[in-house]
Amino acid sequence: MHQTLSFKEIIARSPKVFIIGVAGDSGSGKTTFTNAIRQIFGPDMVVTITLDDYHKFDREERHRLNITPLHPDANNLTQLESDVTRLKEGKAIEKPVYNHASGTFDSPVPFPSKKIIILEGLHTLFTPTLRSLVDFSVFVDPDPEVKYEWKRQRDLEQRGYSSADVDDELIHRETDYEAYVKPQRCMADAVIQVKYSKYGKNLGTVKNIYSISLLQNPMDQTIRDIALSIDLMSLLSFHESNFCIEFSDAKIECAFLRALTFDGEMNYDTVRKLEISIEQQTGLHPISMFENRKTVNATDIIQLILSWRIINRRIFLQENYVRS
Template identity: 30%
Template sequence: MSILKPLIIGVAGGSGSGKTTVVEHIVNAIGENDILLIQHDSYYRDLKHLSFEERNKQNFDHPSSLETELMIRHIEALKEGYQVEIPIYDFSKHIRKEETRLAEPKKIILVDGILIFTEKELRELMDIKLYVDTDDDIRLLRRIQRDIVERDRELEHVLSQYQKHVRPMHLEFVEPTKRYADIIIPHGGENKVALDMVNALIQDRLNNYTEEIKNESKSE
């Protein structure tokens, strides 16, 4: 029996653009039983060998800060029907935790991250590429709220990081990848029309997947 390949969807966009809202909308519409969510943030390189002060100085918005090659290997393994061990990252300490998350193949693999379109090898694994486009001032406000509340950062540190790393890296690496997107979603999760179109497209692909399963069963 041949392995039916999962539908791989990439959701990119600047930090604070509303990617999480878009991802949640897709998961709620399709159903979490059929979706495996993989976040690029989980693949930040482990910085245990550095002091905490040195870790804080790192540029986490540059593509080199992420072990994208491991993510690629994991997605390729999932496509072939294998389980993988996804890293769990501690954002307050900038290190990977000892434990990992066991992930099993599902009909849809949803890949989320600001830099997922920068690597050609990763892009080429995706069947549908979505880019969430939101104004800079809104993204900054969301970034501040997230980093202070969820990642235990000080406001001064968040603003300094934004000026030194986030904004320059967005302009150099994130914004240019918009051209690789199949669908651009303006205004992020607030754009209900665009989200409905995306969900309809995914549902159509999922229906085709179900038909393939039926045909596979009949041919056995």
């Protein structure tokens, strides 16, 4: 009797390596928005490369040369292109390792190729070669005020910077961000914008509540639709938190896009229906990222919707691969 393979099993058996590129400034929350993919497919199938490992100079050398990590010349993009090409072919690499705690380089480590590879960094979409290797791309674009708050907190608490060092770097790097990192917004399949919540700026620090927008062009490769169901009776009777959903035009320097925005908190039951919809269409079971939580925030919801976009692209590529 023939047994139908699940989508996860199909990916595991496929020779194709699927690469997700996530670009954005340092400290912009790039890792957060691909967490759903990591959780859905698991560590056996998903591996992440942080492009900071491809810095050309250590922290002391950058200070001496007066160059920021955002400048392409401060990064070994040629080696990055070569390594990603090998990984896409299913081959292992010796990956460099940048140690953020010390600001120096550790010894390279063996790094295997897996079926889904996530590239996260400042220059993920910077070169034509890197863009050609990426199957789905995202640019994470928080408002400057939000980004500076996140970066300050991370660098002070996790990377041993002094407050004066953080202030100096924020000022020093802005020109390079505008010149080399921000233009990659125009090359991404989706742009995620993050702003302080309309319900209170302090909610970001206290409860991780922000206004999150997913910007994109209309999809031309939709395999299946999903539904975001809202139980109005439950919403009107029992919902205790403020939230809003908005769909609107959004303009960046290169295009008019459509923006789906969430702000505040929603009942978990609403998102659970979205999880079930993705489960039914992909055969991936179970998807329960926010189990045992009463509410979910805008970041959680965008993670899940973005994961559907990525899975949808992978299904499209698989069906094309089979037909060819």
